Amino acid sequence: MSVRTLRIDGRDVASADDATVLEAARDAGVVIPTLCHLEGLSPVAACRLCLVEIEGSAKLQPACITPVSEGMVVHTATPRLQEIRRTVIELLFTEGNHVCAVCVANGHCELQDRAVEVGMDHARLPYRFPDRPVDLSHPRFGLDHNRCILCSRCVRVCDEVEGAHVWDVAWRGEHCRIIAGLDQPWGAVDACTDCGKCVMVCPTGALFHKGDSEGEKHEDPSRLAALLRARHARQEAP
Amino acid sequence: MTRTILIDPVTRIEGHAKISIHLDASGAVISAHFHVGEFRGFEAFCVGRPFSEMASITARICGICPVSHLLAAAKTGDQLLVVTIPPAAERLRRLMNLAQIIQSHALSFFHLSSPDFLLGWDSDPAQRNVFGLIAADPELARGGIRLRQFGQAVIERLGGRKIHPAWAVPGGVRSPLQPADRDWIRSRLSEAVATTRGALDLFKRLLDGPLVTEAAVFGDFPSLFMGLVGPDGRWEHYGGRLRLIDSTGALVTAELPTDGLSAVQLGGLLAEAVDPSTYLKFPYYKPLGPEAGSYRVGPLARLNVCERIGHEQADRELLELRQRGGRVVTSSFLYHLARLIEILAALEAIEALLDDPALCDTHVRAHAGVNAREAVGVSEAPRGTLFHHYRVDSDGLIEAVNLIIATGQNNRAMNRTITQIARQYIQAGPAVAGVPEIAEGLLNRVEAGIRCFDPCLSCSTHAAGQMPLHVQLIGPEGELLRERWRE
Ligand code: SF4
Numbered sequence: 001m002s003v004r005t006l007r008i009d010g011r012d013v014a015s016a017d018d019a020t021v022l023e024a025a026r027d028a029g030v031v032i033p034t035l036c037h038l039e040g041l042s043p044v045a046a047c048r049l050c051l052v053e054i055e056g057s058a059k060l061q062p063a064c065i066t067p068v069s070e071g072m073v074v075h076t077a078t079p080r081l082q083e084i085r086r087t088v089i090e091l092l093f094t095e096g097n098h099v100c101a102v103c104v105a106n107g108h109c110e111l112q113d114r115a116v117e118v119g120m121d122h123a124r125l126p127y128r129f130p131d132r133p134v135d136l137s138h139p140r141f142g143l144d145h146n147r148c149i150l151c152s153r154c155v156r157v158c159d160e161v162e163g164a165h166v167w168d169v170a171w172r173g174e175h176c177r178i179i180a181g182l183d184q185p186w187g188a189v190d191a192c193t194d195c196g197k198c199v200m201v202c203p204t205g206a207l208f209h210k211g212d213s214e215g216e217k218h219e220d221p222s223r224l225a226a227l228l229r230a231r232h233a234r235q236e237a238p
Numbered sequence: 239m240t241r242t243i244l245i246d247p248v249t250r251i252e253g254h255a256k257i258s259i260h261l262d263a264s265g266a267v268i269s270a271h272f273h274v275g276e277f278r279g280f281e282a283f284c285v286g287r288p289f290s291e292m293a294s295i296t297a298r299i300c301g302i303c304p305v306s307h308l309l310a311a312a313k314t315g316d317q318l319l320v321v322t323i324p325p326a327a328e329r330l331r332r333l334m335n336l337a338q339i340i341q342s343h344a345l346s347f348f349h350l351s352s353p354d355f356l357l358g359w360d361s362d363p364a365q366r367n368v369f370g371l372i373a374a375d376p377e378l379a380r381g382g383i384r385l386r387q388f389g390q391a392v393i394e395r396l397g398g399r400k401i402h403p404a405w406a407v408p409g410g411v412r413s414p415l416q417p418a419d420r421d422w423i424r425s426r427l428s429e430a431v432a433t434t435r436g437a438l439d440l441f442k443r444l445l446d447g448p449l450v451t452e453a454a455v456f457g458d459f460p461s462l463f464m465g466l467v468g469p470d471g472r473w474e475h476y477g478g479r480l481r482l483i484d485s486t487g488a489l490v491t492a493e494l495p496t497d498g499l500s501a502v503q504l505g506g507l508l509a510e511a512v513d514p515s516t517y518l519k520f521p522y523y524k525p526l527g528p529e530a531g532s533y534r535v536g537p538l539a540r541l542n543v544c545e546r547i548g549h550e551q552a553d554r555e556l557l558e559l560r561q562r563g564g565r566v567v568t569s570s571f572l573y574h575l576a577r578l579i580e581i582l583a584a585l586e587a588i589e590a591l592l593d594d595p596a597l598c599d600t601h602v603r604a605h606a607g608v609n610a611r612e613a614v615g616v617s618e619a620p621r622g623t624l625f626h627h628y629r630v631d632s633d634g635l636i637e638a639v640n641l642i643i644a645t646g647q648n649n650r651a652m653n654r655t656i657t658q659i660a661r662q663y664i665q666a667g668p669a670v671a672g673v674p675e676i677a678e679g680l681l682n683r684v685e686a687g688i689r690c691f692d693p694c695l696s697c698s699t700h701a702a703g704q705m706p707l708h709v710q711l712i713g714p715e716g717e718l719l720r721e722r723w724r725e
């Protein structure tokens with residue numbers, strides 16, 4: 001492994017050659033907001049919140065999947081990026097039905113946290129109020145499509161970590177949604193082991209423990225990384 | 239030929255209501271109606287949602303009494319789970335409801351209504367509010383404010399938040415009471431009792447003197463009364479049995495236990511009339527029809543239906559109330575007195591609960607899946623009996639919701655009250671060219687007539703304590719004769 005040197009927001013940064021811009025920035029203490037990214041899962045760059053400017057590139061690049069390169073000059077917080085981030089969050093809020101006041105994740109929601117961080121005090125875009133169902137067919141968990149931001153963390157954790165591959169992303173555009181099995185009620189999918197990892201990593205109140213009331217979902221998605229490190233350490237042990 | 243006077247509170251953001259007074263050609267009042275133009279459509283909003291969310295949805299939609307909806311929703315949830323909640327959970331829910339009764343009644347009496355009694359009906363409207371009260375009787379005003387704060391603080395210590403504590407849940411409550419919080423509540427009780435005693439003595443003196451007319455004119459009529467009663471017919475606010483009496487005190491129908499009250503039983507008891515001029519539904523006792531079957535709920539109804547309160551000081555006051563107004567008190571003006579007596583009862587009930595060793599038990603929640611598809615939950619909100627009725631699918635998603643709220647149940651009584659007031663104060667007032675003047679004193683009294691029932695409309699708790707009003711006087715051909723605004 002060799003080292004790459006680059007500049008992030010005027011700071012000289014050295015990082016491993018296989019690092020992403022996001023990892024290099026975090027190591028250097030530069031905060032880039034993310035939503036779909038979660039340490040321990042493969043990156044997909046679905047949410048576009050982590051977009052950064054890279055000198056010499058006309059296109060904005062998602063920091064979570066862009067590899068570092070030698071001499072790269074990165075800007076993470078220009079006014080243009082801040083405006084885009086706020087718009088991304090507004091799009092997520094107006095696209096679904098995020099009624100924080102009655103949500104199980106109220107006060108413990110990454111979407112809510114990001115909205116505060118990007119300074120979204122109101123939505124400048126019209127709300128769509130889509131008509132979306134809630135799936136309570138699983139004996140222990142529920143899925144509220146109204147609160148799903150299609151980050152696909154659940155899809156990845158169930159496939160990559162639990163190995164059950166219950167979830168997929170189906171359909172396109174405004175019809176795009178998470179499906180269980182072959183678009184079955186979650187409770188009808190035998191592959192599910194009831195492990196709850198998807199609930200743990202979901203950044204919003206879309207996946208939740210059945211019976212939870214407002215603000216009662218206190219999951220910590222970063223536990224996944226700790227869990228994987230522990231598992232890894234055990235496998236490495238003689 | 240009839241003429242109509244409209245009293246139309248200016249819409250702020252949340253609510254809208256108006257009063258129309260119908261006159262015949264001779265200028266005599268035929269009837270008066272309180273219309274609620276507020277529409278929130280929350281019954282439709284709930285369909286498809288998990289029933290476990292109903293507590294926070296209803297608490298937020300009806301922001302004036304969130305605790306009452308929280309408790310009714312949780313109780314309905316208990317019935318869907320078919321669980322008996324842990325004993326500590328029931329005690330804690332009771333404690334929260336008592337605190338809610340205290341804070342809501344204190345707001346109604348001290349902040350909203352007492353300026354009328356103490357500063358005079360025809361006093362300067364700019365002064366006739368809680369600020370004027372502070373200037374005129376600082377001790378009473380401060381006591382009232384602290385009493386309300388006490389109720390709010392108890393709610394906060396239980397639910398963790400003053401507004402909308404989503405703390406009562408199907409199966410129990412979310413967190414137990416800390417002994418330190420119990421001790422804090424105990425330390426504040428004697429001051430609260432003293433404030434309430436002082437207000438009671440003052441108000442009773444006023445009733446014997448300057449308020450004699452109001453007590454007679456503000457909605458004194460026979461009607462049915464409904465409320466919960468506990469063991470031996472004791473005063474109740476959370477569970478027990480549903481009792482309906484007439485104004486002689488006789489049971490109108492057999493009492494219904496609230497635990498496991500079925501939708502069929504509720505449907506046999508109550509029907510709801512719909513009036514196109516208002517979004518409020520008018521529930522009535524079904525077998526007697528909308529007129530004879532109309533009933534009152536709330537503090538006065540609860541005191542009328544019970545045999546006794548079961549707490550020493552409040553029972554003495556109940557006895558006095560009955561000496562004043564009869565075994566069944568029919569004057570709506572005495573809702574105010576009933577409110578003060580209930581504050582005293584709630585304080586004594588809290589004291590008794592605090593001595594209960596089971597109160598701080600940490601087992602406070604029962605867990606279960608959906609075991610029933612339909613359920614009714616009943617409890618007493620400060621303003622009156624509150625019913626939540628849900629039907630769910632086998633997963634627990636809401637299929638249908640019906641809420642029967644106090645203001646709807648009291649609507650007919652409010653109309654009768656303002657009709658009586660209008661008769662007394664319009665005809666007695668001055669007229670110009672045959673059209674009655676809309677005098678400030680009339681507005682105040684009509685407003686006060688509605689306030690006897692402490693209706694849960696946002697305009698009824700308008701900041702300074704005064705409803706914004708729009709008054710229209712309309713002639714026989716529908717022409718506008720006179721108009722008056724009061725912001
Ligand atoms: S509970 Fe576990 S197995 Fe079931 S869908 Fe979620 S992650 Fe997959």
Ligand code: SF4
Nearest residue numbers: 148149151152154202
């Ligand atoms: S359910 Fe949650 S984790 Fe899955 S895609 Fe939606 S928001 Fe992401």
Ligand code: FES
Nearest residue numbers: 034045047048064
């Ligand atoms: S975090 Fe990079 S695109 Fe979502």
